[in-house]
Amino acid sequence: MKTFETSIVKNLIITVLSALALFLLIESVVSITDINLKKESVMPANVITIRGVGEAIATPNIATFSFTVREEAKDVASAQQKSSDKNNKAIAYLKEKGIEEKDIKTESYNTNPKYDYSGGVVCSLGYCPPAKPVLTGYEVSESVSVKVRDVSKAGELLAGIANLSIGEVSGLSFTIDSPEVLKASAKANAISKARADAEVTAKNLGLRIGRVVGFYEETPSDVYPMQSGGPVMMKASVQSAPDIQTGEQKITSTVSVTYEVK
Numbered sequence: 714m715k716t717f718e719t720s721i722v723k724n725l726i727i728t729v730l731s732a733l734a735l736f737l738l739i740e741s742v743v744s745i746t747d748i749n750l751k752k753e754s755v756m757p758a759n760v761i762t763i764r765g766v767g768e769a770i771a772t773p774n775i776a777t778f779s780f781t782v783r784e785e786a787k788d789v790a791s792a793q794q795k796s797s798d799k800n801n802k803a804i805a806y807l808k809e810k811g812i813e814e815k816d817i818k819t820e821s822y823n824t825n826p827k828y829d830y831s832g833g834v835v836c837s838l839g840y841c842p843p844a845k846p847v848l849t850g851y852e853v854s855e856s857v858s859v860k861v862r863d864v865s866k867a868g869e870l871l872a873g874i875a876n877l878s879i880g881e882v883s884g885l886s887f888t889i890d891s892p893e894v895l896k897a898s899a900k901a902n903a904i905s906k907a908r909a910d911a912e913v914t915a916k917n918l919g920l921r922i923g924r925v926v927g928f929y930e931e932t933p934s935d936v937y938p939m940q941s942g943g944p945v946m947m948k949a950s951v952q953s954a955p956d957i958q959t960g961e962q963k964i965t966s967t968v969s970v971t972y973e974v975k
Contacts, residue, residue, distance in 0.1 A: 765904060783880055785853075820858050829849045830846055908970070
């Protein structure tokens with residue numbers, strides 16, 4: 714009986730010691746890893762920080778413009794019908810010219826009453842009371858934006874909409890279809906310039922460039938035009954397409970890179 718109890722105690726002691734040994738081993742590994750991580754996170758004593766500015770330029774491949782239809786009538790329904798007829802005429806023309814439905818978007822639609830404030834005012838002793846507004850009808854206005862994926866057709870479409878005599882044509886602008894590609898190119902150029910400048914600086918100091926230990930990118934600017942055809946406003950009919958110049962668009966990226974030097 715005593716031999717059995719002694720065996721149980723020995724097994725229990727062995728189990729406890731094994732668990733303790735495993736715990737100490739894990740703690741040691743964690744401590745060593747933590748020390749290594751802290752060593753890696755400590756900024757080296759000798760570093761230089763270089764600022765690089767890169768640019769990327771591209772020719773716009775998307776044109777956008779808008780047209781606005783305004784119609785008046787004695788009642789809302791008539792004004793809406795007149796507006797819809799002209800708007801549908803413009804959209805049919807755009808689709809005939811190859812503009813897809815997804816690239817034609819209604820930006821605003823408004824219905825407003827029209828009042829006359831001029832009549833029925835009787836002045837007495839130099840005082841003229843406010844005129845009583847008289848409802849004369851309603852105005853309906855609808856603005857539609859158009860995206861042109863073939864910029865060579867922009868002038869033709871502007872002239873075509875204007876020749877329909879439906880209203881105003883305005884807001885011509887040019888953009889890049891994939892600005893992310895342009896931004897990535899500008900960023901790569903900025904990093905490349907920072908690296909080249911760092912190598913020259915280190916050489917002048919009698920040092921050599923090591924690993925990158927810090928990086929910061931300023932918020933990149935939006936793509937903006939270097940040259941542009943400018944705003945276009947058309948109300949009257951035109952006989953021929955205007956000469957549209959797309960120009961170029963540029964984006965700038967600025968980065969700061971910190972290098973270890975040896």
